[in-house]
Amino acid sequence: GESVGLHLPTLSVQEGDNSIINCAYSNSASDYFIWYKQESGKGPQFIIDIRSNMDKRQGQRVTVLLNKTVKHLSLQIAATQPGDSAVYFCAENYGGATNKLIFGTGTLLAVQP
Amino acid sequence: ETGVTQSPTHLIKTRGQQVTLRCSSQSGHNTVSWYQQALGQGPQFIFQYYREEENGRGNFPPRFSGLQFPNYSSELNVNALELDDSALYLCASSLSQGLADTQYFGPGTRLTVL
Numbered sequence: 001g002e003s004v005g006l007h008l009p010t011l012s013v014q015e016g017d018n019s020i021i022n023c024a025y026s027n028s029a030s031d032y033f034i035w036y037k038q039e040s041g042k043g044p045q046f047i048i049d050i051r052s053n054m055d056k057r058q059g060q061r062v063t064v065l066l067n068k069t070v071k072h073l074s075l076q077i078a079a080t081q082p083g084d085s086a087v088y089f090c091a092e093n094y095g096g097a098t099n100k101l102i103f104g105t106g107t108l109l110a111v112q113p
Numbered sequence: 114e115t116g117v118t119q120s121p122t123h124l125i126k127t128r129g130q131q132v133t134l135r136c137s138s139q140s141g142h143n144t145v146s147w148y149q150q151a152l153g154q155g156p157q158f159i160f161q162y163y164r165e166e167e168n169g170r171g172n173f174p175p176r177f178s179g180l181q182f183p184n185y186s187s188e189l190n191v192n193a194l195e196l197d198d199s200a201l202y203l204c205a206s207s208l209s210q211g212l213a214d215t216q217y218f219g220p221g222t223r224l225t226v227l
Contacts, residue, residue, distance in 0.1 A: 043203050043218035046115075046216075099146065099169075100171070101158060101216060102158070
């Protein structure tokens, strides 16, 4: 079936450390991947995306890595801050006529001061 | 902020009733997608509207229906509400340009069915 799963449902890190959130996706035909951050009571907030013709993309304090061989995606957050505490979702897009996102269940990132 | 707005913020209905949720897309975006997010889960795709036409549908029954208006705002209608319809309903807008497009989400409408 369709699924985007996460290896770690909860990740606890110390402020200032680097965080790595992992994700496995199921459809080898997916060509676009997005990481979203969702804080309590809010909608998902776009963090960073990557297309299947790339294996790495960097933003401000965040890096996404894509390994198509093993269908794995990761989000790295440098110098994690308390404001980074949230649930993080990876989502895959199958492409085609419908811009449909398939989400996993999310990883809760808890940053300890 | 994404510029995507949703109303109402919260809603309480009873089983069997009907509900309409509204979404205004980000300026310049022509596509709206609706998602249902149950507590502790990731969002699930309901359907998408592109230029006022349904452009794909997830595994939701026909009692979930929608509309998109000429200004690209959208409505989600749910008939014969069931307890399991209790969830956060999210809309996301995007600008379709032929490739997979970034979707920007609104804050959601929290629906509780009693």
